[in-house]
Each structure stands twice: as C-alpha cells, then as structure tokens.
Amino acid sequence: MSAPSAPRGKIRIVPLGGLGEIGLNLLVVETYAPGADAVEAAVAVDCGVMFPSLDTPGIDLMIPDLAYLRELGDRLLGVLVTHGHEDHIGALPFLLREREVPIYATAFSMALIEAKLAEHRLLDRGPRTTFAPRDRWRLGPFEVEALQVTHSIVDAVGFAIRSPVGTIVHTGDFKIDHTPIDGRACDLARLAEIGAEGVSLLLSDSTNVDRPGTTASERTVRSGLERAFQRAEGRVMVATFASHVHRMQQVVDLSMKFERKIALAGRSLVQNVKIARDLGKLDAPDDAFVDVDEVRDMVPSQLTLLAAGSQGEPRSALSRIATDDYPAIAASPGDVVVLSSRVIPGNERPITTLVNHLCRRGAEVLWEGTADIHVSGHASQEDLRLVLRLTQPKYFVPIHGEYRHLARHVALAEETGLERSRCFLLEDGQTLVIDPDGARGGGHVEAGRVFVDGKGVGDVEEVVLRDRRHLSQDGLVLAILGIHPTSGAVVAGPELVSRGFVLEGAHQPLLQEARAAILAALEGISPEGRGDPLEVHESVRRTLKKFFDKRLDRRPMILPFIMEM
16 A cells, blocks of 8 residues: 655635725735644735725725735735736735835736836835746745736736645636737637646636626727728727727727827826837837827827726816817817727716717717727636636636626536536635645635725725715714803804705704704703713704704704813
8 A cells, every 4th residue: 555645735715805896806825834824825916906986985096905915924925917907906006115025927017017116106116027928937835827818908817826735727807819909819728738737726707707608809899990980070089998008009000091190198098008119019100199289280080089088087188178178189070989998887977977078069979888899808608618618627716706796607617517515605805725635714814995095095994984975965064162161151152054964045044943952952951061062062963963854854964063162
C-alpha cells in the first residue's frame, strides 16, 4: 500500500466587494499551510469603486472597506488587475496611500492606474509590474497566469491562479467576441487547456446572466454608427465611455471615411485617447484631430465630436453642450448625437433630461433601444455556459453582480451539468474554504462600503446620510429660543427659520401657531426645568414634530437652538 500524500493546506476565497452589487470589485485569495489557522499568503484581484446613487446624497465615491487588507499586512503579496474600468481600479489610490502593495496589470490598465495615482500624488507608491496575456509569474505560493479576454476596454484579462490546493480561474469582466476590433480574441484554447489540467474553482462574471443567447461582437456597432454619419447634415457627436477604445476606433475610422475631423471634449476622454495612441491601442493619425477650441468656425458637416457624458452627468461636456454652456460648441439642427453606451440603472432621469435638451435645439438623438449603436461588454448565457464547459470546474462561485444575477448564474451552472452542492452563492464578507476534503463556508469577515466625500474618507456614516436624505425629502425647521438661565423665562423668540419645508412669507399664520405651541409647551415645564437647555431642547423638538405632523402631515428635521441669555 502506498503512503498517503501529504496534506496540502487550504485556500480561502474572501470577497470584499462586487458580490451582491455592481461595482466595488475586490476579491482576496488566501493560502494556509497544513494545519495552520493563520493566513500564509494572499493576493487580491482588483480594487474598484462604486459611484453614488440617489440614496447617497453628497457622496463622491464608495470604496470597499479595506480593514481586512490592513490586517493581512505584508502577507498581501499584490493586487492583480483584470482591466482598467473604475469599478476595478478606482480604489487603488486609497489602498496605496496606506501601504505600498505591488500592482500587476496590462499596459493600458497600468497607464490608467498611473494617471490616477498621479492625480492623488501617489505615483511613487509601491512597485508596479506590467504583463501580457499568457505571461506567468510567481507570488509566494501562487503561480499566476494571465488569460486574454475581450471586454468593453482594451487589454482586459482573466487569471489562472495556481495554489497548493488547485487552480482558480477568475474570468474578470468578459464577453466572447470572435471578431474583436483589435484582433485580440478571448483565448478559449488556453482556457480549455487549463480546464483539461483541472480547475478547482471557477469565479465567473455574472453581469449579463439574465440575457439569453450570446453577446454580439463589437464590430456589429459599425453599421449603426455609419448610418448616423450618413444622415448627419451637421456635426456627428458621439458620447461613449472614456475608456472604450474599441468604440472610439470605429468612430475614428468612420470620421476618416466621411472626411471629418475629430475633436475631443472631456478631460478623461482626452487623457485616455492620448494613452491609447501612445501605446498603439488606437490607430489614428495626428492630422485626424483638431483642438476643441478651434471648432467654432468649422463647417459642421466636417466635424465629429467625441464627448464625455453618455450618462447625462450634469457637468460633463455633452450636458454642457446640450444647455449652451460649452465655450466652443452648441447643438444645432442637422446635428446627430449618438449616446453609444448602455443606460446604467439609476441614470435614466439625467439621460432623459439630456436627450430633451438636445432635441429642443434641433439635434437628432440616437441611443440604445432606438438604434444599433451599442453592444455589451459582458457575456450572455451561452457564453457563460461555454466557459463552464471549457473549464470543467470542481467548484463554482458566481461573481460581479447583484444577488439576483449570482443566483441565476448558479442555476445556469446547474443547467450546464454542475451539481448544486458544488456551487456556492456568496455575498461580500462571506468566505469559501477549499482543501483536500472539499469546499465549505469559511466564516464571515468585515466587509462593506466606505464613503468618500470631498477629502474625507470614511468620516460620513450611514446616520449622516440618513440626515441628508431626511433634509432632501422633508426640509428643515430651525427653532431659535433665548432662555434666562435662572428664572427660565423666555427672553427671545421663538424664531422659526425654514429651509425646504414651507415658504416663510406665505405661511406666517402657520408659523405663528407653531410659535404659540412652543410657548404653551414651555409653560408646562417648571422654572427649574426651563433652566435646563437639554429639557427645553427636547420639548421644542417634540412639540414642533407633533404640530407639523398633525397640521401638514409633514416631518421636517427639527433643530432647536437654545441660548442662555
């Protein structure tokens, strides 16, 4: 009888963002030595942000809670970056300002990262290594291999991470485009080879799991864009994501075909076009471009404008053009405006407002649903099935999606032949352990969102957001009252100042009644009690809350301001 093989320890998957939500992507892979309870080494995949929504008023960004990475310390050997979208790289400056962690990324992704670090004055923080698809390198007990995938940004990759317990395949964000603009097709052959070698765990993008069939090739957008160029008597204005180099390449090609010069409007778009051209990712001659400040006197039919602002962002270049607030360009009859991107959930209202402004100025507007001018960068159901079949994973965890996406992806894996017991539906903070005995839940770690507001990081808590929502929905009433510290007599006020609640001039009788209600309530307090500002404060707040609720069925934020006079 042969001797049993030595135990190989275990790995643990720790999602800190991106599971149960769109964005905020951050996932940690850890190894443990045989019999050890402490982490031996770890690598992170991506470190992204989430942008604010209507329920986070005043917030600039949300980043993952990095507390767990701090606990890992020097055992965190590096961050592997799948691609350069903000929801995958945007939180890196916040990590690097705390400690120098090695960063690994493809050339275009690294250039975007370095531009971001330069903005934060962190360009000298930490080693950075650039790699190409199929490159392999070691990080402690891990061997990492980059896998070429296609997505709505150039230089996107997934990873095969080999550990003492087995191989983990992380797809990153991907689609299967057999005819990509740059010729860099998804490396299905290598994926199949790795699958034949044996995959312990597949982590796969779930964003488009509810879309049947396959995702269309980026090349299919050209015909819709070309029709826009053909029908435009004036300018062609194309708004797309500033990192979508494949889409910009098609706009450049069509502009040259129709003998139009190209102007760029938007700081991030200008930056990314320069990076892409410098790296050879965007093929465009110098004389194809004109400075946006020089287009005022150009014949409109000879100009293409690539503009930022496809989501209707209020201060973006396209929104300013649509409201006649841009120095060099205004929308006019004969212009065709192409919103060549998907509508991100939550942005429907600002996009509708943008379209209305452009239409008022006589421009024709094309967007997803009205013209074939956008395709997704994420895999649909049949693409996801193919990856499952090629990798033949022992275990499966869906990533990158809201809970409904993750649950549907698990169901899809079952339909593809993977046993339900081998599929794990995780959310942020829920971990998975894999060892020679199998896979199981590995406990919970601290995970969540940290709010970035101006220069403050983490100083805005949920209670502050609740107050902001309250103010935005119900308004504010400030009650100012002067109390004699000994007698408790009211010597000034009460004065009521309203913001976002009622118009003071039009509601003087109501406010006078409210003042009378405050005085009546204070008469019910003993002179000693009126000498206590805290007791007076609570009495005023309670009285006004009850008064406005009864009279108007409204619940403004009440802020009593009690002075001893």
